[in-house]
Amino acid sequence: MTAEANPEPNDAIDVILTQWRRERPDLDLSAMGFLGRLSLLTRAVETQVDDMLASHGLGxxxxxxxxxxxxxxxxxxxxxxxxxxxxxxxxxxxxxxxxxxxxxxxxxxxxxxx
Known part of the structure; x- marks a missing residue:
């Protein structure tokens, strides 16, 4: 079994990367995927922290x-x-x-x- 050369997008970041690859195949997008997912993770953690603090009446x-x-x-x-x-x-x-x-x-x- 081999991996597909162009797998179906799994998330919003994959969609963005697929679009960039189509428009600019010459670009190195390795950092873009990592940083995009890191940004999503950061927002998710911040939401959890904000919710926890709010449950104690704090910002x-x-x-x-x-x-x-x-x-x-x-x-x-x-x-x-x-x-x-x-x-x-x-x-x-x-x-x-x-x-x-x-x-x-x-x-x-x-x-x-x-």
Whole structure:
């Protein structure tokens, strides 16, 4: 038994590759198939992560803040400017995330003793 030279497309990526092969047989499409499938997998994983976080009332942004605080070690505190730098976001954006987390009872703010 031998493999077919032009197998039937199995998914959307195969359809795209078949079209490219027909139009531009000179192109090396080896990376395109891999990257296309990687993109599909990434979207599927992101959907699963978003659903799991949503079941806990969180978005990725809020989770990122909580994860940054947890990995900072005891006493699991940081000033907002440190958090915004660690997450590469604006201070205003961080304030908004902290407000949402505080309203949800997932963190408690305190005054910086310094």
């Amino acid at each position: 990725r942004g809020e989770f990122d803040v909580l994860a940054a605080l947890r990995r900072s070690g005891p006493p699991y505190t940081q000033i907002p400017s440190e958090l915004s730098a660690a997450l590469m976001m604006s201070r205003a954006g961080m304030t908004s995330r902290l407000d949402r987390l505080e309203s949800a009872g997932l963190l408690q703010r305190s005054l910086d003793p310094a």
